[in-house]
Amino acid sequence: FLVGLVALVSACDAPDGEFESIDPADEAAALEIVDNLRLAGYPASEIEVREDGTVVAGGDAVVTLEASREMIGAGEAVDADDIEFRHYRSTNLISPSIDRICVDGSALTGTASAALDDALANYTDLNLAFDMVRTSGPAVGCDTLITIKLFDGSSGSSGFPFGLLPYPTIWLGDDIAPNFGAAVTTHVITHELGHCIGLRHTDYYDRSISCGGSTADEGDAGLGAIHIPGTPTTATANSSVMNACYNAGNTGQWSAADITALTTLYPKLLTPPVPSPLSKQSDVCFGSYTMNWTAQLGAAYYQLYRSTSSGFSSPVQLYSGNATSTEIDVPSGTWYLRARACNNYGCSAWTNQVAVKRLFSCN
Ligand SMILES: [Zn+2]
Structure with a gap:
């Protein structure tokens, strides 16, 4: 019975890749992204370049050239005293004018498909500034589109917002649903959607809290690690959907602190009720x-x-x-x-x- 052996699987492990098959233009872009991340203070140990030239920071966050340039421009410093066990967001968030984020789940079937529905419900149930709506590609009424793609693996990855829009792609390992079931798959999709709208890992300063192993800091200055007011000062394994690694015990449900983080970042801008009767x-x-x-x-x-x-x-x-x-x-x-x-x-x-x-x- 192997569950014990795989109880801790990194949600964020990216395959090590060869660099030589990249198109020269992509390679130049990748090098600039890496330079920008380094300039912004991101530790080299937390930057990976994948086979296709994609640059990944902090294990599962794809960083685009635009986003890396915005990071340098923003240059938001984090008070050293404030690097505590809290919920964090990146420097980049999505525009408050986005009402409907469409999520193309047409690649998913069975358990993974049902898990996507549950992940979207996690967001819509919070009555945030935006709704997340499932589609099969672009559709009328979408302000922006996130597409979920499957790949051969057991991790998930996505990226941070750029240009005030959510990161447009989530890669979901096709081994997650068959190996771990619906709740864990919901957890991973919810987690990756969280990155797309700007959430960082709650335990970014020490991934070992959720991933095990030795202390590993993703760094704070590169992507921004801005504490979200009202979230707690302690973090433990399983205390946040946004912890760096998932495990077989994850429920696919928000923690109370996750809900505080999201409702603080993206409150619904409410017009008042009708003052009837006149x-x-x-x-x-x-x-x-x-x-x-x-x-x-x-x-x-x-x-x-x-x-x-x-x-x-x-x-x-x-x-x-x-x-x-x-x-x-x-x-x-x-x-x-x-x-x-x-x-x-x-x-x-x-x-x-x-x-x-x-x-x-x-x-
Ligand atoms: Zn992540």
Whole structure:
């Protein structure tokens, strides 16, 4: 029974490769990436160049030429005192304007395919700034696309964001699902998606916490190792999906600290709820009315609009401010009123519509 022998498998081991089969242009790019990583302070021991010229940092993070150039430009220093056992992100994150990340899982079947669904649910269940949606290639509504490719092996790899977009490719070892099952495969896919949106290894400063063996530091200055506020100051094996190595006991579920890290990095930018109901005081005199609406948590201000058509065409603003009522005066005919709540991220949908009309006398 061999499970004991393979209980600790590096999620991040990359095959050692020969360098001579690379296209000269790719080789030049690879050399520049390596130079950039070294300039940025990344330890040589944590940089690998694969057979195809791909440069990998920290075991499983593919570094593109663009990303390596951004790293030097950013040059974010990390306080030496802050290198603790915490959750970390790279310097590069994805744009807050990305609402939908599509993930092409068409290469996956069976257990691996089901594991991808569970990994995507891990993200969508957190109600983050973006949704992750499974597709078979590019699709309408995708802001960006990550493609999952299988390769012969038992590790996973991906890369960090560049140009404010997620890294576009995940390589998933085809031995993971048959050897370790659904939960571990979900763990590995969730982990690689985490890199694509900027998460580093939680134990990056000492991979031996999850990988075993002797102390191994991935370095902090090259990719940036920026502590995510609110995450814990201790790390242990199995305490984070973003630990460097997986093992047969991984559940495929976030830890509480993982959830803190993600909801801190990518909070959903919420517009306030609709301040319904909108109501008027009973008809009293001529065109004077007091309009009331409901206070809503998260609202910075409220707006009241009127239209002269019941279909609410060409609405005109009557009020904008933080009160939950205002006086209006209808000069003639009938006004149709709706209110909404707003904050920095936008405005809610409209409330119910209330009709108010000019009276000829006081009741
Ligand atoms: Zn990793």
